[in-house]
Amino acid sequence: MKVLISGASIAGPTTAYWLTRAGHEVTVVERAARPREGGAPIDVRGEAVEVAERMGVLDRIRSVRTNTQGILYVDRSGRRSTRLYPGDFAENPGRDIELERADLVSILYDAAKDDAEYVFEDSIETLAEDSAGVDVTFARGGEARFDLVVGADGLHSVVRGLAFGPGGTHHLGMYVALVPVDPALGRADWGVMHNSPGRVAGVYSHRGSATGFFMFRSPELSYDYRDVDQQKKLLISEFAGEGWQVPRLLDAVRATDDFYFDSVSQVRMPSWTRGRVALVGDAGYCPALLSGMGTTLAMVGATALADALAAGDHRAAFARYDLAHRPLVDHAQAGVMRSAAVLIPATRFGIWSRNQLTKLLPLAAAARRSTRRRAQV
Numbered sequence: 001m002k003v004l005i006s007g008a009s010i011a012g013p014t015t016a017y018w019l020t021r022a023g024h025e026v027t028v029v030e031r032a033a034r035p036r037e038g039g040a041p042i043d044v045r046g047e048a049v050e051v052a053e054r055m056g057v058l059d060r061i062r063s064v065r066t067n068t069q070g071i072l073y074v075d076r077s078g079r080r081s082t083r084l085y086p087g088d089f090a091e092n093p094g095r096d097i098e099l100e101r102a103d104l105v106s107i108l109y110d111a112a113k114d115d116a117e118y119v120f121e122d123s124i125e126t127l128a129e130d131s132a133g134v135d136v137t138f139a140r141g142g143e144a145r146f147d148l149v150v151g152a153d154g155l156h157s158v159v160r161g162l163a164f165g166p167g168g169t170h171h172l173g174m175y176v177a178l179v180p181v182d183p184a185l186g187r188a189d190w191g192v193m194h195n196s197p198g199r200v201a202g203v204y205s206h207r208g209s210a211t212g213f214f215m216f217r218s219p220e221l222s223y224d225y226r227d228v229d230q231q232k233k234l235l236i237s238e239f240a241g242e243g244w245q246v247p248r249l250l251d252a253v254r255a256t257d258d259f260y261f262d263s264v265s266q267v268r269m270p271s272w273t274r275g276r277v278a279l280v281g282d283a284g285y286c287p288a289l290l291s292g293m294g295t296t297l298a299m300v301g302a303t304a305l306a307d308a309l310a311a312g313d314h315r316a317a318f319a320r321y322d323l324a325h326r327p328l329v330d331h332a333q334a335g336v337m338r339s340a341a342v343l344i345p346a347t348r349f350g351i352w353s354r355n356q357l358t359k360l361l362p363l364a365a366a367a368r369r370s371t372r373r374r375a376q377v
Ligand SMILES: Cc1cc2nc3c(=O)[nH]c(=O)nc-3n(C[C@H](O)[C@H](O)[C@H](O)COP(=O)(O)OP(=O)(O)OC[C@H]3O[C@@H](n4cnc5c(N)ncnc54)[C@H](O)[C@@H]3O)c2cc1C
Pocket: 006, 007, 008, 009, 010, 011, 012, 029, 030, 031, 032, 035, 036, 037, 038, 039, 040, 041, 042, 101, 122, 123, 124, 152, 153, 154, 155, 156, 157, 158, 178, 260, 280, 281, 282, 283, 289, 290, 292, 294, 295, 296, 298
């Protein structure tokens, strides 16, 4: 089949890898000029580690893993309030892998680029489907016909909008911003975070570099997705007057041209496929940035779709894809508001309670490990 994939981040190249290996002719169209770097470290968890192994990229992923020791929460003057260790909350401690997002994007791009055709700086403009295929026009003026179209173009997916209509996204009442910062603002291999009610600012240091991180609670805001200066102003006014290193992090926001700002949202769809179009990754089932599961869902979902297509025609395959992948998506989406309560409590009392409760987490984790050991015996 001729397959068009929109998006070259995590879901797109993983889908391209599997579909080219199955003998399909794959084109990947990406709006940016190259695979987009940037972002804080991300996690490859559980079944996604198995996917990486099947793709033959696990050793490369492991070789660039970060060495995060944990998260320190500090007060306005920088004094430690509490800390969290990865083992306190990881579902598969020792097996899950954290790495820089840019590293994973480039590993997956390398895995797929020789067998798929990549087209950068372009985007799907229209889709017109009939019983035998999909006619596609592109923003730069081209047109072509494909047997299937896969939307792997993230939270604001163009393919989702064109094939399914508006809707599907659910704002979770928070916004996030990321900016590269001077590692001296943080502490090597630690996340350092400062909360005030409804806000968190932090520095995540990894492999010699560092990402400044902001989140704040807010109802849905109206702003221009393309107007980065407007987004910067919005963030700066939200965090004005905060203590700790926040003024210096805001200086980095003012100075950067590598700024990421987005709503913390989930995508919930009753079906990820319609006709000859399928959605993969954040485009179909974004679990929200703070779930730590977006990458895992994207890699596992892309593989589930390709496995399903290997077994037969696209109609039956799309149904199998949904059946195979939905339990993991539901699980990942369900846990997000619990993470929000820990990361970004809405009140002073919430921050205090979080600090007290996190002190008990190492005890809870030890109890879980001992129960697991007893069950194995
Ligand atoms: C710059 C950036 C930084 C991120 N930082 C973090 C982070 O720090 N922590 C975290 O947990 N998650 C982060 N994410 C999200 C994370 O990558 C995803 O949740 C997850 O890995 C699933 O990946 P995905 O491929 O489905 O979607 P995404 O990673 O969002 O990728 C979508 C891709 O589609 C492209 N695209 C968008 N619209 C079009 C279009 N119209 N035509 C063609 N291509 C299009 C985008 O440029 C992007 O390459 C970030 C995403 C991006 C793009």
